[in-house]
Amino acid sequence: MSSTPVRLADVVPFSWVDGPGNRFVVFTQGCPFDCLACHNPETIPPHPPGTRHQTVAGLLTEIRLAEPYLQGVTVSGGEATAQWRFVRDLFRAVRADPRLRRLTTYVDTNGHALPRVWDALLPVTDGFMVDLKALDPDVHRRLTGRGNGLVLDSIRYLHDRNRLAEVRLLLVPGHNDSADQLERTAAWLAALDPEVRVVVIGFRRHGVRLEFSGTPEATPELLARAREALEDAGLRNVVTV
Amino acid sequence: MELLELRRQARAVIDDPALTYRQRVHRLAAIAENALEPPPVSAECAEALEKRVVCDLYEGNAPYRPRYVLPDYAVLLERGSSFLELAPARDLDEALAHLLIAYTQVPSITGYPVWLGDLDALLEPYAADVDDAELQRRLRLFWISLDRMLPDAFTHANLGPRDTRVGRTALRLERELLQVVPNLSLKVDPELTPDDLVRDAVETVFACGQPHFVNHPMMIAGLGPAYGVASCYNSLPAGGGSHTLVRLNLAEVALRHQGSRATFLDELLPHYVELTAELMQARILHLVEEARFFEHSWLVGDGLLSLDRYTAMFGVFGLAEAVARVLEHEGTPGSYGHDPAADQLAHEILERVAELVATRPMPYCEGSGGRALLHSQSGIDSDLGVTAGCRVPVGDEPALLEHLRTVTPNHALFPAGISDVLAFDETTRRNPEAVVDVIRGAFRTGMRDFTFNLDSNDFIRITGYLVRKSDLAKIERGARHDSTFLGAGSVAQSHVDRRAPKRVVADELDAGPAR
Ligand code: SF4
Numbered sequence: 001m002s003s004t005p006v007r008l009a010d011v012v013p014f015s016w017v018d019g020p021g022n023r024f025v026v027f028t029q030g031c032p033f034d035c036l037a038c039h040n041p042e043t044i045p046p047h048p049p050g051t052r053h054q055t056v057a058g059l060l061t062e063i064r065l066a067e068p069y070l071q072g073v074t075v076s077g078g079e080a081t082a083q084w085r086f087v088r089d090l091f092r093a094v095r096a097d098p099r100l101r102r103l104t105t106y107v108d109t110n111g112h113a114l115p116r117v118w119d120a121l122l123p124v125t126d127g128f129m130v131d132l133k134a135l136d137p138d139v140h141r142r143l144t145g146r147g148n149g150l151v152l153d154s155i156r157y158l159h160d161r162n163r164l165a166e167v168r169l170l171l172v173p174g175h176n177d178s179a180d181q182l183e184r185t186a187a188w189l190a191a192l193d194p195e196v197r198v199v200v201i202g203f204r205r206h207g208v209r210l211e212f213s214g215t216p217e218a219t220p221e222l223l224a225r226a227r228e229a230l231e232d233a234g235l236r237n238v239v240t241v
Numbered sequence: 242m243e244l245l246e247l248r249r250q251a252r253a254v255i256d257d258p259a260l261t262y263r264q265r266v267h268r269l270a271a272i273a274e275n276a277l278e279p280p281p282v283s284a285e286c287a288e289a290l291e292k293r294v295v296c297d298l299y300e301g302n303a304p305y306r307p308r309y310v311l312p313d314y315a316v317l318l319e320r321g322s323s324f325l326e327l328a329p330a331r332d333l334d335e336a337l338a339h340l341l342i343a344y345t346q347v348p349s350i351t352g353y354p355v356w357l358g359d360l361d362a363l364l365e366p367y368a369a370d371v372d373d374a375e376l377q378r379r380l381r382l383f384w385i386s387l388d389r390m391l392p393d394a395f396t397h398a399n400l401g402p403r404d405t406r407v408g409r410t411a412l413r414l415e416r417e418l419l420q421v422v423p424n425l426s427l428k429v430d431p432e433l434t435p436d437d438l439v440r441d442a443v444e445t446v447f448a449c450g451q452p453h454f455v456n457h458p459m460m461i462a463g464l465g466p467a468y469g470v471a472s473c474y475n476s477l478p479a480g481g482g483s484h485t486l487v488r489l490n491l492a493e494v495a496l497r498h499q500g501s502r503a504t505f506l507d508e509l510l511p512h513y514v515e516l517t518a519e520l521m522q523a524r525i526l527h528l529v530e531e532a533r534f535f536e537h538s539w540l541v542g543d544g545l546l547s548l549d550r551y552t553a554m555f556g557v558f559g560l561a562e563a564v565a566r567v568l569e570h571e572g573t574p575g576s577y578g579h580d581p582a583a584d585q586l587a588h589e590i591l592e593r594v595a596e597l598v599a600t601r602p603m604p605y606c607e608g609s610g611g612r613a614l615l616h617s618q619s620g621i622d623s624d625l626g627v628t629a630g631c632r633v634p635v636g637d638e639p640a641l642l643e644h645l646r647t648v649t650p651n652h653a654l655f656p657a658g659i660s661d662v663l664a665f666d667e668t669t670r671r672n673p674e675a676v677v678d679v680i681r682g683a684f685r686t687g688m689r690d691f692t693f694n695l696d697s698n699d700f701i702r703i704t705g706y707l708v709r710k711s712d713l714a715k716i717e718r719g720a721r722h723d724s725t726f727l728g729a730g731s732v733a734q735s736h737v738d739r740r741a742p743k744r745v746v747a748d749e750l751d752a753g754p755a756r
Contacts, residue, residue, distance in 0.1 A: 065642070
């Protein structure tokens, strides 16, 4: 299992934006979505030239160097679950290592995975941070190239098992920011659990593909409006970024 | 000094419209002191001093008070002082008044006390029957008094390692008042200091660049349980202090280097370490035997200070340049913070200096076993092209993890403080917990003390002290805090204001008259 390979986009020894505290983050290469608003479109193709190959054992060596300063390890993407065997084996290894076992394990995911993937990851993962690109299936398809049936199921599935750390909403002006969509998203999340942590992220042009760089950025007013809609629906744990 | 020159200097001070009355008095005293001959040393030592290989940091030619005085203020509160005609303090008001009175009577090089004590531990017993609002009100007045009465950023208060109401209130006041004074350190002990207090301190750094973080168990191992962090992060025995701080410029030593690494480590270094020690010794003997400070100071008479708690500080700086030079001579160029071979050599140099200092007897240093204590000296504003202490050069720092891994192994060698500065970017503000993780990790791996900087408040860290950017901007019209003048020199010379992201550079005080 220490030889389980992974296709990597990048590794960051210290990150302050990928879960609680200071975290070692592995960005995997490849994503089944093709989001118009993707900030790292180069991580979407599964096998671009120059992809870095690494193994669980190799990553453990890197994690050990950073360990004293870490609260945990996060696997992000691309899409982490597209290489779920790697995620499972990495987290298993972290938990089996006497020095690393104090670290928490998080997955940052677009939620597009089957229950059997979550079942494989649940025993070794402390929290999942799931993107909800849009509640409306058509909007979702327009934004990501795929429907959101699996995503909504995943959010419920992980919440039922107490491992849903947060739901992330990326607000893209002109696409998923209408009052009506915000309201329905808020109601859906509140029905799931008023305590669920919801992180609202405003769209920024930085990094996105040329075709999409004409889209306006999210304004502070939009973020405030979204926050209000979410809180009005009864959600008590809303953070805007 | 020629009489004419003396007159010229005195005139310049008296006519300088940018100085307050007190600043004039202080500078005039320095001119008078420096009219005397310095304590005698060998010709070789005098030359090293003149060439700035060895530097006494402008302490003055005739030491008549120790460089760092860390009085045991608990003695004052518990027993009172016959010199100050004060009875033991009975309540919070008396404790605060006693402290303020005593601070104005503590001698120092800058004219202001460099250590205010472990304020939370001192005051907590008196705070028990005072409610929160009242505690906040009284400490607020006290905090404002410190900044207005002791306007010098070297004035340093300590908090921790325990969580107290006084400590929490002090942090809140720091965030609210945004003062330059006091400089602040938090002692952190994994057993005694809760994460929540460290986090509170981190949020305080976001607001005003304070406090500095100190590895309490590591300090105790080197200095014993009673210690303080004074001035620019000088850790010393409390109830004592340091007679002097003389520093060796490793970059200058390396400029005189030819040949192999062994020559540098086994011939050049021992030679210059000895010249530095000689100067320290001469200054200590003057202070103790000629000026007889410990025989007449009220602090000694009233039991707040004792000679047997005293030590002396052996400072080093310019490590990065020394490493580059020695490697160049070996034909394998490399730079500290970026090449493992350079980091390795840096550690070897420091280990050698530490060993030499630890075997060189030093008079009147019973506070540290009759030897001087090694200190990584953070520089002064006249240092050009030389890196402060054992830091990686400003602007050249590697990513945070590499930075930590480069400097951490050196921290064990510096019982009198090393004070590295870590740069954190803006994303930290949303995740203070991440900073707590880094602090815990830094201490777990053996860092002794450090500060971190964010670019986005009004403060700029010069060495171990802060000045306000807004004060620097109006320096031509004078400044209420003495240290702002030093800051202006540092900013002009080493571009500390242009570091990206902001990093604490260093500086010690310069009591020189020609400012
Ligand atoms: S799910 Fe994330 S990584 Fe994948 S395309 Fe969308 S934004 Fe990019």
